[in-house]
Amino acid sequence: MAIKEGLRPGGRSARVQESVHNATRELLEAHERSSVTVPMIAARAGVTPSTIYRRWGDLSALLADVALERMRPDSEPANTGSLRGDLRAWAEQYLDEMSSEPGRNMMRDVQCSQTPGYCVTLIGGQLQTIVDRYPDSAPPNVDRLINLLAAPTVFRILFASAPLQVEELHELIELALE
Amino acid sequence: MAIKEGLRPGGRSARVQESVHNATRELLEAHERSSVTVPMIAARAGVTPSTIYRRWGDLSALLADVALERMRPDSEPANTGSLRGDLRAWAEQYLDEMSSEPGRNMMRDVQCSQTPGYCVTLIGGQLQTIVDRYPDSAPPNVDRLINLLAAPTVFRILFASAPLQVEELHELIELALE
Secondary structure, eight states: OGGGTTOOTTSHHHHHHHHHHHHHHHHHHHSOGGGOOHHHHHHHHTSOHHHHHHHHSSHHHHHHHHHHHHHSOSSOOOOOSSHHHHHHHHHHHHHHHHHSHHHHHHHHHHTTSSOTTHHHHHHHHHHHHHHHTOGGGOOOOHHHHIIIIIHHHHHHHHHSSSOOOHHHHHHHHHHHHO | OGGGTTOOTTSHHHHHHHHHHHHHHHHHHHSOGGGOOHHHHHHHHTSOHHHHHHHHSSHHHHHHHHHHHHHSOSSOOOOOSSHHHHHHHHHHHHHHHHHSHHHHHHHHHHTTSSOTTHHHHHHHHHHHHHHHTOGGGOOOOHHHHIIIIIHHHHHHHHHSSSOOOHHHHHHHHHHHHO
């Protein structure tokens, strides 16, 4: 994410980035990902291919950057009024999103990023928001929630023949709350 | 793994496969992976590039096939005389292997395989071997061990800024044994 640091919002550099990100997202929605190329993105974004190469290095780095940006949640986790309820809502949505074709592609792209660790930072931020709502119920710490909820969700999607079932997810939540 | 089914051991097809796998492994050890190409592998294996394309389709499918083959454990899990001891030995070795550069590359390659689910089958087989040694200690089922030990190990390597610490792994083993 280093490339974003120090960008003046609304400055030329920030506008180029936004335009390239938007072009990439639109092309990924409209085309097979293997057919999307840097010249296509450049044409749509109204920049030259060399602008993209200079700034991102190559296509996989750009895709990783866009994937990380998309992983940034666009809202607070749902507030259901209970810790268990919030965790269920969050974990079920996470399972849904990551199991989808765009979710799988995001996970694949993010691994090519210079900063894949940012994923866990994002997830940790959301779980921390939930945990902070219930200080009186001695909530589990966020690392435990990451290990017991996010990890099995993603691992099973990437490396098993079937994703986690919702019932298994609920069992893992109970274990995390013990 | 379909391409391996029905191969006559020692037959021409099996010999081609072994030779291509060996050439790939040797080249991956000697060169940056991004510089390894199908023509290089073909030359070393003594086959034509078209033999490789016909059989595997493309380089990423061949790398995935080789990675899956390497993930196949070459020995039984260590037998320490206790369930806890066997799980610790297995999980520490798994963490070690997957954190290494070849381990990370294997995980990346396997995701391009047609059968990434085979990973969990391999891991499950090893954990089942351990569990079957201790029928009297009401061992946890294998899915629980996969979710609580293998998943956090791999997830943290791929998506967090730091891998699991051995102490965290031990805590997860205690949780799995509860």
